[in-house]
Amino acid sequence: MITAERKPMEELTEYVKNHDRILLVGCNECVTVCAAGGRKEVALLASALQMDAMQKGKTLDITEITLERQCDPEYIEELTPHIDQVDAVMSMACGCGVQEIARRFKNTPVFPAVNTKFMGASERQGVWAERCQGCGSCLLGLTGGICPIARCAKRLLNGPCGGSSNGKCEINPDLDCAWQLIWDRLKALGMEKQYEEIIPAKNWVSGRGGGPRKIIREDLAE
Amino acid sequence: MKSESVLEKVLVSGQLAVTSECGPPRGAVPEIIKEKAELLKDYADAVNVTDNQTAMVRMSSFAACVFLKQMGLNPILQMVTRDRNRLAMQSDILGAYAHGIDTMLCLSGDHPHFGDHPEAINVHDLDSIQLIQMVKTMRDEGKFQGGADILNPPKMFIGAAANPFADPFELRVARLSKKINAGVDFIQTQCIYNIDKFEKWMKGVTDRGLHKKVYILAGITPMKSAGMARYMKNKVPGMDVPDEIIKRIADVPQKKQADEGIKICIETIQRLKEVEGVSGFHIMAIEWEQKVPEIIEQAGLLPRPVV
Ligand code: SF4
Numbered sequence: 001m002i003t004a005e006r007k008p009m010e011e012l013t014e015y016v017k018n019h020d021r022i023l024l025v026g027c028n029e030c031v032t033v034c035a036a037g038g039r040k041e042v043a044l045l046a047s048a049l050q051m052d053a054m055q056k057g058k059t060l061d062i063t064e065i066t067l068e069r070q071c072d073p074e075y076i077e078e079l080t081p082h083i084d085q086v087d088a089v090m091s092m093a094c095g096c097g098v099q100e101i102a103r104r105f106k107n108t109p110v111f112p113a114v115n116t117k118f119m120g121a122s123e124r125q126g127v128w129a130e131r132c133q134g135c136g137s138c139l140l141g142l143t144g145g146i147c148p149i150a151r152c153a154k155r156l157l158n159g160p161c162g163g164s165s166n167g168k169c170e171i172n173p174d175l176d177c178a179w180q181l182i183w184d185r186l187k188a189l190g191m192e193k194q195y196e197e198i199i200p201a202k203n204w205v206s207g208r209g210g211g212p213r214k215i216i217r218e219d220l221a222e
Numbered sequence: 223m224k225s226e227s228v229l230e231k232v233l234v235s236g237q238l239a240v241t242s243e244c245g246p247p248r249g250a251v252p253e254i255i256k257e258k259a260e261l262l263k264d265y266a267d268a269v270n271v272t273d274n275q276t277a278m279v280r281m282s283s284f285a286a287c288v289f290l291k292q293m294g295l296n297p298i299l300q301m302v303t304r305d306r307n308r309l310a311m312q313s314d315i316l317g318a319y320a321h322g323i324d325t326m327l328c329l330s331g332d333h334p335h336f337g338d339h340p341e342a343i344n345v346h347d348l349d350s351i352q353l354i355q356m357v358k359t360m361r362d363e364g365k366f367q368g369g370a371d372i373l374n375p376p377k378m379f380i381g382a383a384a385n386p387f388a389d390p391f392e393l394r395v396a397r398l399s400k401k402i403n404a405g406v407d408f409i410q411t412q413c414i415y416n417i418d419k420f421e422k423w424m425k426g427v428t429d430r431g432l433h434k435k436v437y438i439l440a441g442i443t444p445m446k447s448a449g450m451a452r453y454m455k456n457k458v459p460g461m462d463v464p465d466e467i468i469k470r471i472a473d474v475p476q477k478k479q480a481d482e483g484i485k486i487c488i489e490t491i492q493r494l495k496e497v498e499g500v501s502g503f504h505i506m507a508i509e510w511e512q513k514v515p516e517i518i519e520q521a522g523l524l525p526r527p528v529v
Binding site (some may be wrong): 150153154155156157158159160161162163164165166167170171177180183184191195196198200201204 | 304308330331332333335336344346347348349350351353355356367383384385387389390393394396397399402404412459460
């Protein structure tokens, strides 16, 4: 999933300081799962913003709404009846959702309420960790199912570097060394030989190197 | 011969090679690099010039290499994949070779986290093994990484690092083998304090016959004090300093600790000379270059061969 964390309160109050009526929009997908921008977080943020406004002696009118998916134009339409009643939107979705709102409603400012972090997985209750950087040409088949691009601090495709120590990364003793994990896994699978295959220079065109990306499925596109 | 490199000639002649290291200054001060170079001039066959070592900005390795070259030394251009993509690296290699620099060391580099620009992004378009492959393709096939032909291809003698002390230990021989398959010609190892562990690694290397495919220069760094030894042990990633070494230095009076450090170095070199597969020594005296001549002399590595 895409993970996110709510921005600090000061940044959010700064965004809305010149607005009286805002639409606070959550998303029922990833940000709900990582407890950053679902229905519950929308309610919490709405009261925090109102409290702050009250302390500053002003009124802030907040309409709360949580969409099924903010990255989908179909659901964004549900905001249409509300948009004329507000002077700004604050989105609690990932950056994709914020941009969909901006694209649809040309005359209303939209502010992000979360910092979108990474594509990751839940390691345990309340802990999420990065797993994928969307490079566009997956090499997990060569690395025992552990991604060195997302999980090695130097994204070495032929690691480990000389700083790997006791299974941990040189930059942070709380971080597993991706190449230790890869090696352990290759060993467990009896695939040690795979390690000695050099992974050649990556073609980054399928990733950010090729500019903003788009998928066009001829069979589905209208 | 793959190149015109003096280091290659010394190694091919079968004599123990000696390389040393010189860190460029944190400013546009040619005098500093020239002073260091002057100290090392007649003592090392070639001198590494570091590339933003420990992720701190310094004069570029390339520019500092040119000063060394002008003074008649044989610089080794260090290149980390942290700061530049494949275009920038290849253009620097062309520039360096055009200035007569014919030996390089390919590294991935310390993470910016350790340096003075922790907010910088680390590039790593390539890793060190892919950099080796690229330099070899430039030399042997006369082609850029992107496939186009190079006018007057740079003939680099290609080096890389190896750290026998990092984890997982069992992988470290295989990793060397990968660098050899990528096309590396010589290796400079991490500083050796744990000789037993180094010998164990070398045994793995010779068992696979890898010492016949690559020249291995053993890394040596003198300790100035017990404080430095403790710092190296605890703070420098991938460094293995056994407690006996720290104790040995700590047990002599403060004033004598530097001498003890030098003594340990010389003993280490003497012992490693006997280890099968060791083709020479890489002596790195970090900001202590003035000690390099006496280490080389006392270790019986003089005179340097004329090739
Ligand atoms: S210690 Fe491991 S994860 Fe960290 S940079 Fe080195 S190889 Fe990558």
